[in-house]
Amino acid sequence: MSLEKPEADEAVVPADDAEDIAALLGENVIGREEHVNAPGFVVRPDAVQDTLSTLKDEAGYDHLSVVTAQEYENRYESIYHLKKYDDPTQEVSVVVPADKENPVSESGAGVFTTADWHEREAYDLVGIDYEGHPDLKRILLPETWQGHPLSMDYDQDQPQVVSLSEHANPLQDDYKDAESDTMFVNIGPHHPATHGVLHLKTTLDGEQVADVESDIGYLHRSEEQMAQNGTYRYQIMPYPDRWDYISAGLLNEYAYARAAEDLADIDVPEYAQVIRTMGAEMCRIAAHMLALATFALDVNGDFTATFMYAINDREQVQNLLEDLTGQRMMFNYFRLGGVVWDLPEPREEFFSKTRDFLDQLPESVEEYHDLLTSNEIFQMRTVDTGILPPEVAKDYGATGPVARGSGVDYDLRRDDPYGYYDELDWDVVTEDGCDNYARLLVRMREVEESAKIIEQCIDLLEDWPDEERTIQANVPRTLRPDDDTEIYRAVEAAKGELGIYMRADGTDKPARFKIRSPCFSNLQTLPEMAQGEYIPDMIAALGSLDIVLGEVDR
Amino acid sequence: MSSDQPFITDDSAVLTETRDARMGAERGDRFNSRLREAFGSSPFILTKFDKFMNWCRGSSMFMLQFGIACCSIEMMHTYAVKHDLDRFGSGVPRASPRQADVMIVPGTIVSKFAPRMKRVYDQMPEPKFVVGMGSCTISGGPFQEGYNVVKGAEEVIPVDIHVPGCPPRPEALVYGVAKLQERIANGEASPVTVKPYELEQFSDLERDELVDHLTDEIDEDDLVMRYNFADSP
Ligand code: SF4
Numbered sequence: 001m002s003l004e005k006p007e008a009d010e011a012v013v014p015a016d017d018a019e020d021i022a023a024l025l026g027e028n029v030i031g032r033e034e035h036v037n038a039p040g041f042v043v044r045p046d047a048v049q050d051t052l053s054t055l056k057d058e059a060g061y062d063h064l065s066v067v068t069a070q071e072y073e074n075r076y077e078s079i080y081h082l083k084k085y086d087d088p089t090q091e092v093s094v095v096v097p098a099d100k101e102n103p104v105s106e107s108g109a110g111v112f113t114t115a116d117w118h119e120r121e122a123y124d125l126v127g128i129d130y131e132g133h134p135d136l137k138r139i140l141l142p143e144t145w146q147g148h149p150l151s152m153d154y155d156q157d158q159p160q161v162v163s164l165s166e167h168a169n170p171l172q173d174d175y176k177d178a179e180s181d182t183m184f185v186n187i188g189p190h191h192p193a194t195h196g197v198l199h200l201k202t203t204l205d206g207e208q209v210a211d212v213e214s215d216i217g218y219l220h221r222s223e224e225q226m227a228q229n230g231t232y233r234y235q236i237m238p239y240p241d242r243w244d245y246i247s248a249g250l251l252n253e254y255a256y257a258r259a260a261e262d263l264a265d266i267d268v269p270e271y272a273q274v275i276r277t278m279g280a281e282m283c284r285i286a287a288h289m290l291a292l293a294t295f296a297l298d299v300n301g302d303f304t305a306t307f308m309y310a311i312n313d314r315e316q317v318q319n320l321l322e323d324l325t326g327q328r329m330m331f332n333y334f335r336l337g338g339v340v341w342d343l344p345e346p347r348e349e350f351f352s353k354t355r356d357f358l359d360q361l362p363e364s365v366e367e368y369h370d371l372l373t374s375n376e377i378f379q380m381r382t383v384d385t386g387i388l389p390p391e392v393a394k395d396y397g398a399t400g401p402v403a404r405g406s407g408v409d410y411d412l413r414r415d416d417p418y419g420y421y422d423e424l425d426w427d428v429v430t431e432d433g434c435d436n437y438a439r440l441l442v443r444m445r446e447v448e449e450s451a452k453i454i455e456q457c458i459d460l461l462e463d464w465p466d467e468e469r470t471i472q473a474n475v476p477r478t479l480r481p482d483d484d485t486e487i488y489r490a491v492e493a494a495k496g497e498l499g500i501y502m503r504a505d506g507t508d509k510p511a512r513f514k515i516r517s518p519c520f521s522n523l524q525t526l527p528e529m530a531q532g533e534y535i536p537d538m539i540a541a542l543g544s545l546d547i548v549l550g551e552v553d554r
Numbered sequence: 555m556s557s558d559q560p561f562i563t564d565d566s567a568v569l570t571e572t573r574d575a576r577m578g579a580e581r582g583d584r585f586n587s588r589l590r591e592a593f594g595s596s597p598f599i600l601t602k603f604d605k606f607m608n609w610c611r612g613s614s615m616f617m618l619q620f621g622i623a624c625c626s627i628e629m630m631h632t633y634a635v636k637h638d639l640d641r642f643g644s645g646v647p648r649a650s651p652r653q654a655d656v657m658i659v660p661g662t663i664v665s666k667f668a669p670r671m672k673r674v675y676d677q678m679p680e681p682k683f684v685v686g687m688g689s690c691t692i693s694g695g696p697f698q699e700g701y702n703v704v705k706g707a708e709e710v711i712p713v714d715i716h717v718p719g720c721p722p723r724p725e726a727l728v729y730g731v732a733k734l735q736e737r738i739a740n741g742e743a744s745p746v747t748v749k750p751y752e753l754e755q756f757s758d759l760e761r762d763e764l765v766d767h768l769t770d771e772i773d774e775d776d777l778v779m780r781y782n783f784a785d786s787p
Contacts, residue, residue, distance in 0.1 A: 141702065142666045144771055146764065149701040156701045157784040159764055164669045164753065164777040189667065190674050192649045196621050197667055218667040219623055222700030229699060238696065245624035290627070311634040329628065329721055550623055 021092060024058060025051055031095075036262060036487035038091035040079070045098050045105035049132070052080065052094065052111040060084050061092060064112040064397055065490065066516035068501045069122030071151050076103040076128050080115070081488045081501065081516075085394055085408060088416045093488070098128055107133035114397035117524050125150040125224075140217035140553055150224065182210055189218045193298055193539045196549035198523075202538070209530045209538050214523055216552050223554040227513035232260055232479040233336060236513075241330040243515065244493060244551040247286035247318060250279040250325075251493040253334040258418050259489035259500040260336050264481045269470040270420075271461075272338035277420040278457035279324055279333065281450040285361075286317040287494035288401075288443040288450075291546040295440060296372060298543035299381045306371050313364055316357050323350055336479070338472030343461065351458055358458075361451050365444060373441065382436035386529040386541030389434055396528070397521040400496025401446065402545055405439035407432040412492040424456045436537075436544040443546070478508050488516075495519050495546060515554050519547040604741065611655075611681070612643075612738035615731075618654035618678065619647035623661025625688040628721040637724040644731055651677040656734070658727070659713070662690040662697055663704040669779045672753050675711045683738065685730050686713040689720045696720065704781070709751050753777045 018039040022029055028047040033040030043051045055061040061082040068079040076098040084090050098105045107130035108115040119130045120139040127148030130136055138145060142162045147154045187193065187200040194200065197218035203211040223239060230236040240252035254276065261268060268276075293310035300306065318328050323344045325333040333340055344350050372378050388398070393406045403410055411428040413421040429445040431438035483506035490499030496518030505511035522545050530538035617639075621629070632639050639645040648654040651674045663671060675684070684707070689695030691707035698705060707713050714737060717730035757774040759765050772778060 144768055145665075146767070154701070159783065160665060160781045161756075161759070161764060161768055161772070161778050162665050162669055162781070163756070163772050164673065164779070189670055190620065190651075192619055196623075196626070197670075218664065218670070219662065220664055220666065220702050221623075221662045221697045222702050223697075225700060226697060242624055242696065245627060247627065308635050311631060312636070315631070315636050328723065329624065 017090075018092075021055070021059060024054060028054075033093070033095055033486075035093050036485060037489060038081075038093050040093040040095045040486075042095045042097060045096050048080075048094070048096055048106040048108050049110055052082075052108045055082055055092065055094070056111055059092075060086070061090075062394055063088070064108070064114050064118075065488070065497065065499055066501065066514065067108070067115055067118035067122055068488075068512070068514040069126040069128050069150075070503065070512040070514075071126060073152075075100050076126065078105060078119075078122060078128055079486075079488075079501070080108060081499070085410050088410070088412060088490075091488070093486075102129075103127060104129045104131055106131050107136075109133055112397065113395045114521050114524060117520065121520075124148065127151045138217075140220040142217070149222070181206060189215075193542065195294060195543070195547060198547070198549055198552070200526075200538075200542075202535075204535065207534050209533055209535060212527050212530050212538065214526060216523070216549070218553065219549045220553040221550075224513050224515060227515075228510055231508045232264065232481070232510065233475070233477060233508070236260075236510075237334060237336075238330065238332045241332060242550060243517065243554060244287070244495060244498070244519070244548050245329065246290045246494065246548055247314070247321070247329050248283045248494040249329060249331040250276070250283045250321075250333060251287070251491065252498060253331065254280050254419070255489070255491045255493060255498040255500050257334045257336060258491055259487055259502055260479075262489055263485060263487045263502055263504060264336070264475075264479050266337045266475055267473055268338055269473055271464055271469050272471050272473075273420045274457050274460050274464075275324075275339050275343065275471070276334065277424070278454050278461070279321065279331075279339075280419070281453045281457075282317050282321055282324075284450045284494050285447050285454075286314050286321070288447050289314045289317070291443055291494075292368060292372075292440065295540075295543040295546070299436075299540050300372065300375065300378050306368065309364065309367065309371070313361075320350075320354055320357060323353070335472055335475075337475040338470070340471075342469060342471050347462075351462055354454065354458055358451050358455055362448070365448060368444060373437070373444070379437065381536070381540055382440065382544070383433070384435050384437075385533060385537040386436040386439075386544055387434050388525055388529050392528050393525065396525045398496070398525055399518050399521065400492070400494070401439055401442040402496065402522045402525070404428070404430045405442045405544075406434045412490055412497060416490070418491060420457070421453070424453055426452050426456075436540050439544040439546075480504075480506060480508050482506065490516065493518060495548070495551065496522060498551075517551040517554060519545075519549075519551045520554075523547050523552055608739050608741050612735035615644035615656045615683075615735070615738075616654045617644055617647045618651055618657045618674070619649045620657055620674070621660060622663070622667070623690065625660035625690070625721040628724055629658055629660045629687060629727065632724040632727045637728060639728060639731065642728065642731055642735065644735075651675075652679065654678055655681065656683045656685065656731075657711075658685045658687050659691045659707045659711075660687040660721075662695065663707055663710065664700075664702045665704060665779075665781055666702075668704050668710045668751060669753055669777065671707075672710050672751075672779070676753075683734055684711055684713045684715075685727075685734055686716045687727060687730070688722055689718060692716050692718060701783075704751070711750070751779050751781060753779055 028043045028051045029041045031042035063083040063085050065081040078096045080094040082092050096105045122128050124138040183204045185202045189197040189199040199215035201213040227236050240256045241249035243252050289310045293307045296306035322328050325331040388406050390406045390408050393403050409430050414428050426449045429442050431441050481504035486503045488501040490497045499516035501514040502510045503512040529541040686707045694703045694705040697703045715730045715734045756772045756776050756778045
């Protein structure tokens, strides 16, 4: 049995539903499209706000996953991928064409705050001008960059000049306001608390954060361009490993595999599904362990103890993953239609190693609870700091542990099932605290759920009959999905909804490859959590978001 | 020390006793180092001061806590349990460049980050050393074709040791660090980069179309880095 294919059909809103939506939107709609995942409505470029707010308020599409921008021969286009938090299988795409000569369309940032950053990215990389956007400027590339790299006439070899002036000296007079005592401080891009190369432009009022603006793009490695230059079959798969590089590779590979398999109509053998599910959950444990380790470093006085324990646990998962895939971090283990090779021989040894790891896991989780969650200092730092109310989280498109820590019950593994997840017995973890503490608790409890999933997979794999161990479906060497098919598909990665939009143009490479990164949206919530709080609480909030810059910047 | 032991005032006796304890029959393994062997039974060594300094330098390296991309995760693992870089006298990452003398560059360098990296490098006191970790710091690695990627750390700063891999395993990084120590102990200097991108004042740039175009946006005396992507290898 294959789980991939039937979903693809179910995910499309039934025809009369689409008719209902068309009726609801009235004359804003100037055309219709059919994407593999959802019906698409082409709307007038000056009716974006109206369309989005109608869909949000009257049809319940309250989750703007991503805004994809692209350039065609004769026009520009932005696609707003909408979903429902309650039922992510209900999707709709709002397609907004813009003029080739003068690409302007209305901004949707007034309806969904998350559109703010997504539209800035679209402006930066593709060059569409969003009218009515609160602050339309480059987000990933330096301000002085020339041209829009994902537009058609961009010349990659042209020289560029990048300035260092953005790094103003915090002690300079003009950053100190004599009357109100506010002060401007740069945090990053080289700073231990920013978990990589993030730059926070912080304005302080005394010790409190008056305003914080994230300046990202210090790790913008042109991942989308790389994927657009690669062939579907083999050349794209290594890149997902490098998006969320906290050993969460298999989870990212799952995103690409799922999208491409649905696009090209490939069935995955059940045996491979189980291996994929198991590997992906191992990665989730590794990723959450690092989140915990670095969070402890950020927040807790006892510097390295927790870090070392967590790294020790990670080493053990990485050993298992290395046995399975042959690499510690950059696995490149999935193939379209399955996985590259079977479990390592001798299988018994792999199973027993995995069981050993799972057996000691509850004990080490208990240890973390002793060290961290029941630690008074830790609680003082995290309980009731960094508050993110559920409505705000939804408005910003937050997903993953960040949303679930705010009580938003949204997990694609259950709500939009893929792989083998819906055959297994596990629970979605949510916490209602909405604070830094809750987000950490979610991660720690998710580790236990992942362990449950792995255990069931191991049981299944152990009893799997020899002759049915098919690890790959029969997939042609070169894949050429039909011209003009479009798909947006997401999976639940370690940090939340990791989605991929692809448009095929009949060749063996995607014409547009867009990555919806959970961290990008999660990071956008930081000002909400930090404003008015003390600086250390902002650092704690940033740590609890668990961003990874490779995925924020792509 | 137990209290009934007599208090020794003759300090040559103390020296002799200590040395005997270390060198004598009952010396513990913990004193059994190569250094002790080199010293033999005499507490003096004769060496050139330069050599001694280089040896000290290599044996106590202060690394810069510097994370860029995927490679930095493996770098963290190298510092942490199991691989424990501290065994090689180089395990304490310093958060400030002013306290560090070795910089491991763990990841992809993009156009926006290169000027900052250069700045961090400049802030480190001399003598300073750089270990390039991963393919990205050699050539841009998997992202070499990217529109925004600097094709290797050597375009920006001099690099002493390149550790290849994507990412290099912790063992490989440990080997790279050990090699660096060897080089330092031998007093070898870092190679000079061929065609580095420099930080310079905007007004010093050669005027061309691009520079003219940017005059409104950038201040005369702002520091800038100019990328000539067409000339990159
Ligand atoms: S060399 Fe590989 S692992 Fe290292 S930063 Fe580059 S892409 Fe990441």
